[in-house]
Amino acid sequence: MSGPAAAPVVAPAAVLDACVLYPTVLREILLGVAAAGLFAPVWSAEILEEWARAARRRLGPAEEALARAEIAAARAAFPAAEVPVRADAALAYGLPDPHDGHVVAAAEAARAAVIVTRNLADFPRRALAPLGLAAEHPDPFLLRLRQAGPGAVAGVAEGVAARAARLAGRPQPLRPLLKRAGLPRLARALER
DSSP, rough: OOOOOOOOOOEEEEOOOHHHSSSHHHHHHHHHHHHHHHHHEEHHHHHHHHHHHHHHHHHHHHHHHHHHHHHHHHHHOOOTBBBBOOOGGGGGGGGSSSGGGGHHHHHHHHOSEEEEOOOOGGGGGGHHHGGGGGEHHHHHHHHHHHHOHHHHHHOOOOOOOOHHHHHTTTTOOOOHHHHHTHHHHHHHHOOO
């Protein structure tokens, strides 16, 4: 007779701000690590729309169309990631830019403890701490996840570098690729 079944491990939820979903390398690493089960990604429809608008602003309509296809793929890969956010819920957080309130509202809706963003100044501690939230740059966020799953994070990063090399038609060494993606500490850690 066997003992009781172990409870399934639930990965912690983390809201991915639009600025970490676009650009491609950073997004692919984050979503690859999520697919490996190290965290559960969270976003709202507004976050995904910001991603598409950023692509259009940066490179035009063709890039926006590509972003929308990538958004559809992300939604399909992580069907539980998108949380509904009431429009009025985003206004009461005391953020430097009230338009960023929808990101905090998504974190609250998902009961996430962290917002992964490159724009830390947009999510000050004084506004997030009373809500039990923190904003974290993707570099230390991924380093922390690496402690829980070193092989998974390394495998994802190497896979992203291999895909980048195929697309570019030339080698894409991991460390420079990660540094360009804003992940210099992760690059150093993976090099060891």
